Amino acid sequence: MARKLAAGNWKMNGTQAALTEAQALTGMFPAPSVEILLCPPTTLVYAMAEALRGTAIHTGGQDCHAHANGAHTGDTSAELLADAGATHVILGHSERRADHGETDAIVRAKTQAAVAAGLVAIVCVGETLEQREAGETLDVVRAQLQGSLPDTIEADKIVIAYEPVWAIGTGKVPTLDQIGEVHADMRKALAGRFGDDAKMLPLLYGGSVKPTNAAEIFAVSDVDGALVGGASLKADDFSGIISALQDA
Numbered sequence: 001m002a003r004k005l006a007a008g009n010w011k012m013n014g015t016q017a018a019l020t021e022a023q024a025l026t027g028m029f030p031a032p033s034v035e036i037l038l039c040p041p042t043t044l045v046y047a048m049a050e051a052l053r054g055t056a057i058h059t060g061g062q063d064c065h066a067h068a069n070g071a072h073t074g075d076t077s078a079e080l081l082a083d084a085g086a087t088h089v090i091l092g093h094s095e096r097r098a099d100h101g102e103t104d105a106i107v108r109a110k111t112q113a114a115v116a117a118g119l120v121a122i123v124c125v126g127e128t129l130e131q132r133e134a135g136e137t138l139d140v141v142r143a144q145l146q147g148s149l150p151d152t153i154e155a156d157k158i159v160i161a162y163e164p165v166w167a168i169g170t171g172k173v174p175t176l177d178q179i180g181e182v183h184a185d186m187r188k189a190l191a192g193r194f195g196d197d198a199k200m201l202p203l204l205y206g207g208s209v210k211p212t213n214a215a216e217i218f219a220v221s222d223v224d225g226a227l228v229g230g231a232s233l234k235a236d237d238f239s240g241i242i243s244a245l246q247d248a
């Protein structure tokens with residue numbers, strides 16, 4: 001069985017004042033039955049990891065460079081994130097693929113770097129609206145998985161997040177059948193490539209997950225958690241999603 005994970009992606013939001021939201025979550029979930037992760041902007045990774053030290057809530061980055069160190073002005077390596085206290089890193093988010101031209105090959109190199117640094121890599125895939133309307137969703141997602149993952153994996157170091165681009169920040173969510181179809185197909189593709197390890201990989205759904213729709217999404221088979229944007233910024237909202245995952 002894959003482990004369950006509720007992950008929050010704060011994107012480019014959150015000053016130090018927002019750390020109180022992370023601390024509030026620790027009070028609500030002193031001993032959670034699922035993994036909980038918050039990925040703040042890079043500027044807050046160290047402070048959040050320190051604030052959450054000794055609690056059940058993990059801290060992660062939102063991207064890393066493919067190299068461990070060197071002349072890469074403005075970039076952050078997986079090693080630096082780990083040194084700051086991160087345990088996870090989101091890679092290949094559609095906003096990075098779109099804003100920074102990240103290809104599957106780049107995401108794959110970053111995934112290898114993250115795992116080498118001891119981080120869990122959360123690898124994001126997902127189709128655009130145009131691709132869905134053209135009936136290309138499963139092909140697009142399969143190709144992204146194929147290109148973005150290394151040939152050999154450690155099952156406890158990889159998480160997959162299916163995030164349809166058109167569902168991110170829009171309030172639009174695929175039907176439960178559509179989510180189930182993609183997740184089942186991802187599990188099948190991963191099993192074809194990694195054998196039994198595929199059963200251990202958490203497959204997260206992301207895109208307009210809210211406390212109000214989380215339970216029905218978590219009831220879909222092969223959905224092992226969520227990667228949450230807007231609703232992870234406030235402890236009151238994110239806690240509803242975490243509770244739904246615990247109850248699933």
Ligand SMILES: O=C(CO)COP(=O)(O)O
Nearest residue numbers: 009168169207208229230
């Ligand atoms: O992109 C996302 C998480 O990585 C999803 O964002 P929203 O939950 O705000 O739609």
